Amino acid sequence: MGLTRDEESNTYVTDNNSKLSFLRYNSPFVQIILIGLVCFCCPGMFNALSGMGGGGQVDPTVANNSLTALYTAFAIFGILGGAIYNILGPHITLIAGCSTYVLYSGSFLYYNHYHHQAFAIIAGGLLGVGAGLLWAAQGAIITSYPPANKKGTYISIFWSIFNMGGVIGGLIPFILNYHRTEANSVNDGTYIGFMCFMSLGVLLSLAILPPSKVVRDDGTKCTHILYSNVGAEALEILKLFFDWKMLLIVPAAWSSNFFYTYQFNHVNGSLFNLRTRGLNNVLYWGAQMVGSIGIGYIMDYSFKSRRKRGFLGICVVAVVWSCIWGGGLANQLRYTSSDITEKLDFKASGSDYAGPFLLYFGFGLLDAMFQSMVYWVIGALADDSEILSRYSGFYKGIQSAGAAVAWQVDTHKVAPMSQLIVNWVLTTVSYPLLLILVLLAVKEDNRAEEEPA
Incomplete structure (x- = not known):
């Protein structure tokens, strides 16, 4: 299986003859794949739904109000989620979180x-409560x-x-609504399709192992803590609001x-x-x-020094960010002087479609680069699951407050122009602030490079 137990030290050691040790069920690689599939089914489908603008409705008011409620609750339970995860473990935390995605999609079917x-x-x-639990566990x-x-690679x-x-x-909405260019909302089948995928995510969450059972190829475990308690977690969560590292991430x-x-x-909308x-x-x-x-490669392989990799990753994201939002400003200036009278269609609009589409594509590219970079910085602050669950929960809680x-x-x-400038x-x-955090809080990793997975 790639690992054997050393009875004297009561630890696991790597079996170097196994080239597939990273495919062990209790390996970090397999567990990352599984949590990726859970998020594929639940927040991935949620992103597709909300990314259509207005939750697939022509009037975004109901989606805006629903998302405000979502992110308000998410802000609270994102911060508390790390503590809940440490107490309940991944199964209960993830099942409770994933179930709320199904309900949310069903509410738009009802609407x-x-x-x-x-x-x-x-x-x-x-869903804000559930998302707080799921993303704390995921983080x-x-x-x-x-x-x-x-x-960086695993992220x-x-x-x-x-x-x-x-x-x-x-x-799903593209295929099911292909011939409904003038419809006011997506059809029922769109929401039902989302609900089916989200229900699958609930089942997949049962496959996630607790950190105490996950063993890296060097024999180390992700945490030595088997459980936590409410009092200890409440104190640690409170400390986060006075932790200078977390304040720099805000x-x-x-x-x-x-x-x-x-x-x-x-x-898009x-x-x-x-x-x-x-x-x-x-x-x-x-x-x-x-x-x-792309950003994962930079954060792991650009330099031997962990700090230099962090500096380069942050600077690359900053430059790409400025270029893409500069394009967003140019695009927005085209629409400030007059109302939009005709929606663009990928088949009928010709070259008029290309510019706004490339901008929207660039926004997607940038979102992943930015968030992967921030997760790498958080992950570089510690190695223990118990600590990082709180850091990740704090990040998601503040993130959700901003979204609300x-x-x-x-x-x-x-x-819209004011929104663009604020963003x-x-x-x-x-x-x-992230550069300062990497400089002061990220330690160099002097361990020998492991065999590539």
């Missing part, structure tokens, strides 16, 4: 027929399970599998989902018709796979 906002808003709030797994010198593997959910999820966390409102509603929005989603989430792989504000900003009809400024502020 298609009855046009009552209440169910969608309540389902959004419950702990992808930052603590991999070996220190391969965290990019996860991000690629997860965003394949957005690709497949984008195909601007990056706040801005990292803030831009979705502008991208989904004022680029405003400029394109229904079927083209579905196609754009396929390529938006496909771009995320490319972005995560962003969706309400849009509900109150703040001008650009918020994220730009985060880069020098």
Whole structure:
């Protein structure tokens, strides 16, 4: 199986004759694949749904209000999620989290027929609770399970599998609504398709092992703690708000989902018709796979020094960010002087479609690069699952608070140009703070390079 137990030291040692030890069920590689599949089915499909703008409805009001409830609850349970994960373990945490995605998609199926906002808003709030649990578990797994010198690679593997959910999820509304270019909302089959995938994610979550049972190829475990308790976790969560490392991450966390409102509603939702929005989603989430792989390589293999890799990764993302949002500014200037009278169609609009589409594709590329980079920085702060579950939960909680504000900003009809400028400024502020964090808190990894998986 690749590992044997040393009875004297009561630890596992690598069997160097096994070239497939990374395929052990209890290896970090296999567990990263599994959590990627869980997120493929649940948040991946959710991303495809929300990425259409307005949750697939022509009027984004119900989706905006539902997402505000979602991210408000997410902000609270994202921060608490790490503690809950440490107490309950992955199975209960993930099952509870994944189940709420099914309910959320079902609420839009209900809205298609009855046009009552209440169910969608309540389902959004419950999904906020569930998403907080799921993403705290996910963050702990992808930052603590991999070996220190391969965290960027493993994060990019996860991000690629997860965003394949957005690709497949984008195909669902594209195919099922291909001939409905003038429809007000996607059809029932679209929401039912999302619900089927999300239900599969609930079942797949049973395959995730707790960190105490996951063994790296060098024989180390992801944590030596078998369980935690409420009092200890409450104290550790409180400490996060006074931890200078977490305070430096706050601007990056706040801005990292803030831009979705502008991208989904004022680029994809405003400029394109229904079927083209579905196609754009396929390529938006496909771009995320490319972005995560590229930045993962830089963060792991560009230099031997971990700090230098961190510096380079942050600087690359900052440059790409400025270029793409510069394109966003140029695109937005085209639409500030007059209302959009005709939606773009990928078949009928010709060259007019190309520019806005490439911008939306670039936004997807940038999102994955930015978030993978931040996860790498968080993962470089520690190796233990118990610590990193709290760090990841804090990141997701602040991220969700920012998203809750962003969706309400849009509900109150703040001008798209103002939203664009705020997004650009918020994220730009985060880069020098992340550089300081890498300089002061990230330790060099002097361990010998392991065999490549």
